Amino acid sequence: MNDTPESLSITSDLQEADRRHHLHPFTDHKQLGKKGSRVITRAEGVYLWDSDGSKLLDGMAGLWCVNVGYGRQELAQAAYDQMLKLPFYNTFFQTATPPAIELAALLAEITPEHLNRVFFTNSGSEANDTVLRMVRRYWDLQGQPDKKTVISRINAYHGSTVAAASLGGMKPMHAQGDLPIPGIVHIEQPYWYENGGDLSPDEYGIVAARRLEEKINELGEDQVAAFIAEPIQGAGGVIVPPETYWPEIKRICSEYDILLIVDEVICGFGRLGRWFGSDYYGLTPDLMPVAKGLSSGYLPIGGVMVSDRVAVTLIEEGGDFNHGFTYSGHPAACAVAAANVRILRDEKIIERVDTDTGPYLQQRWRELADHPLVGEVRGVGFVAALELVKDKATRTFFEKRGEVGGLCRDICFDNGLVMRAVQDTMIISPPLIMSREEIDELVTLAHQCLELTAKELGVS
Ligand code: PXG
Numbered sequence: 164m165n166d167t168p169e170s171l172s173i174t175s176d177l178q179e180a181d182r183r184h185h186l187h188p189f190t191d192h193k194q195l196g197k198k199g200s201r202v203i204t205r206a207e208g209v210y211l212w213d214s215d216g217s218k219l220l221d222g223m224a225g226l227w228c229v230n231v232g233y234g235r236q237e238l239a240q241a242a243y244d245q246m247l248k249l250p251f252y253n254t255f256f257q258t259a260t261p262p263a264i265e266l267a268a269l270l271a272e273i274t275p276e277h278l279n280r281v282f283f284t285n286s287g288s289e290a291n292d293t294v295l296r297m298v299r300r301y302w303d304l305q306g307q308p309d310k311k312t313v314i315s316r317i318n319a320y321h322g323s324t325v326a327a328a329s330l331g332g333m334k335p336m337h338a339q340g341d342l343p344i345p346g347i348v349h350i351e352q353p354y355w356y357e358n359g360g361d362l363s364p365d366e367y368g369i370v371a372a373r374r375l376e377e378k379i380n381e382l383g384e385d386q387v388a389a390f391i392a393e394p395i396q397g398a399g400g401v402i403v404p405p406e407t408y409w410p411e412i413k414r415i416c417s418e419y420d421i422l423l424i425v426d427e428v429i430c431g432f433g434r435l436g437r438w439f440g441s442d443y444y445g446l447t448p449d450l451m452p453v454a455k456g457l458s459s460g461y462l463p464i465g466g467v468m469v470s471d472r473v474a475v476t477l478i479e480e481g482g483d484f485n486h487g488f489t490y491s492g493h494p495a496a497c498a499v500a501a502a503n504v505r506i507l508r509d510e511k512i513i514e515r516v517d518t519d520t521g522p523y524l525q526q527r528w529r530e531l532a533d534h535p536l537v538g539e540v541r542g543v544g545f546v547a548a549l550e551l552v553k554d555k556a557t558r559t560f561f562e563k564r565g566e567v568g569g570l571c572r573d574i575c576f577d578n579g580l581v582m583r584a585v586q587d588t589m590i591i592s593p594p595l596i597m598s599r600e601e602i603d604e605l606v607t608l609a610h611q612c613l614e615l616t617a618k619e620l621g622v623s
Contacts, residue, residue: 174214177202188323201576206233209594209601211581220605222575222582222591227397227429227546228455231506232594238461238499238506245498254283254492263492266501270453270468273438273504278451278468283492287428287454288322290465291391294424294450295326296486298389301422301473304480310388313424314378316352320398321391321426321452330391332399348382350374352396353404356539356550356558368405376415389422389449394440397429397592400585401548403541409444422449422473428465429546432456433507433595436517436544443543449473459503464496512595516544523599527606528591534613535622536567545595549609551587551616561587571616578615580608 178199187195202214209232211219224230231238245262252260263283271279282297284290295313302310313330315321321330328336329343332352337343353371355364362370379387390412396402416423425448430440433456437443441451449472454465469477477484490496507513515521521544528547532540538552551568553561561567568584575582575589583590593605 174202175199177214208232208234209597218579219576220580220601220608222580222593222605222609224592224594225460226455227434227592228460230432230434230456230595231459231503231512232596235459235461235503235506237502238459241498241502242462242495245495249494251490251494253489255487260492260494260497262494262497262501266492266497266504269501269504270466273508274451274468275439275441275447277447277470277472279471280469280474281466282469283488283497284454284465284467285463285488285490285493285496286322286465287426287452288324288327288465289488290428290452290454290467291321291327291330291426292324293467293486294391294452295330297450297467297469297473297477297484298422298424300481300484301476302388304476307385309386310421311346312382312387313347314375314387314390314421315347315349316392316396316399317349318352318354318399318402319349319391319393319396319426321428348378350378352399352402353408354400354402355405356541357560364405365407368407369411371404372408372411372415375412376419379415379419379421384419384421387419387421389424390416391424391426393426393428394430394444394446395435395543395546397546398585400588401542401546401590401592403543403548409446413446424448424450424452426452428452428454429456429592432459432504433513433516434544434546434592436513436521438513457503458496458500461503462493462496462499464493464500507595516595520595520597520599520602521545524593524597524602524605527602528609530606531609531613534610534617536613536617536620542591545597546592547590548585549589549613551589567616567620570619571612574615574619575608575612578608578612580605580612582609582612 181200182196203211204214205212209221211221267281270281315330315332317332319332321327329347332349351371351374355367359367425441425446427439431453435443441448449470451468458464525542529540531537536551538550538555541548553559565586568587572584
């Protein structure tokens with residue numbers, strides 16, 4: 164702590180202005196008002212500093228996005244150069260800019276083979292709004308306008324706009340503002356630890372996947388447009404599906420004529436040690452929303468990768484697609500994203516996550532399974548979770564879900580580590596450049612914070 168009077172007064176001034184003028188996402192402002200925001204002022208590599216000078220190890224890569232880590236000069240330079248040359252021009256009305264074209268071509272190269280076109284957005288939420296409109300447009304053009312319903316999963320997170328929050332399966336979000344909108348339904352998430360009961364993970368994976376088949380049959384194949392899912396659910400609690408899940412989903416999607424939408428906003432750009440979660444699980448999405456790691460969060464940008472199957476219909480038969488954003492293909496954001504993709508590619512960062520640091524992180528993370536609070540440890544590549552439970556032997560959660568997770572998260576923050584809590588599931592998703600030494604530091608800090616949490620709860 165650097166509690167100089169100057170830094171304290173700056174922090175309290177910032178907190179006061181924040182309290183008076185700033186509404187934050189997903190925040191209880193009454194609670195925040197009492198405490199004051201933690202103000203993050205700078206970052207380098209895998210570390211953050213707050214306005215009091217405290218250093219934090221960023222176990223969440225910002226918000227699952229700063230894949231190449233903080234402080235990359237090339238990305239700042241790409242934005243600077245592009246802003247001087249052409250800060251903005253749009254991509255509507257038959258125009259384009261070199262960075263948008265270059266990034267589109269680069270994305271066609273690195274995404275699965277059948278994905279060759281991108282529709283640019285500014286965020287993952289806008290990407291998923293685009294997905295919903297594209298899916299319905301596709302089936303209209305196919306002469307099947309009744310195929311409208313999209314099947315998603317409980318606890319899925321696909322963003323915060325009206326369509327994206329509806330595609331998501333978060334009850335507290337649906338409870339505010341009459342969501343979901345019509346034509347979106349949700350099935351069980353493949354969460355073995357909570358829902359698997361006495362089944363083995365592999366048995367349960369099949370059961371969870373068949374919920375999709377049951378729902379298609381219940382609604383009628385002629386009403387169902389698509390299934391949307393993340394390869395591994397991120398904000399839903401790092402739900403790593405059992406190995407049997409995706410093969411069975413693939414079987415169902417190919418037997419029934421519905422589109423597969425794979426939301427790669429978190430898994431994309433290297434998080435699982437492959438360019439995309441679709442590469443990791445061998446999926447062939449018809450539409451693939453991306454964001455976050457696309458620019459490593461340096462500037463806001465997202466997009467939807469469109470398969471040849473869907474693109475041909477939209478292009479050959481669709482005429483105008485009446486959809487788009489002023490900043491679709493923003494030149495500076497595209498220049499930064501292209502530079503970011505080149506860093507990931509040229510520095511072999513994803514290969515390192517696959518063969519070296521990813522396995523090392525998973526091995527070290529699994530050591531935490533011995534802690535009395537930890538019921539399960541899971542993860543792939545550079546994403547991982549711990550289930551904090553009341554009783555490990557019986558997989559019994561704490562009565563008031565979320566309280567212990569919140570406590571542990573606060574303890575982490577106060578002790579120099581950013582971990583995210585989803586109810587009582589503790590989550591990490593670090594920058595992909597994290598070294599072995601930094602992984603050691605992460606696991607040591609996580610262990611210390613578990614100890615402090617246990618002490619607070621009177622567990623030993
Ligand atoms: N899809 C997925 C899978 C996401 O994780 C979005 C879409 C929406 O992206 P935008 O760029 O519109 O935020 C997300 C975003 C959390 C958290 O608390 C997760 C996200 C965003 C904010 C908070 O874990 N994911």
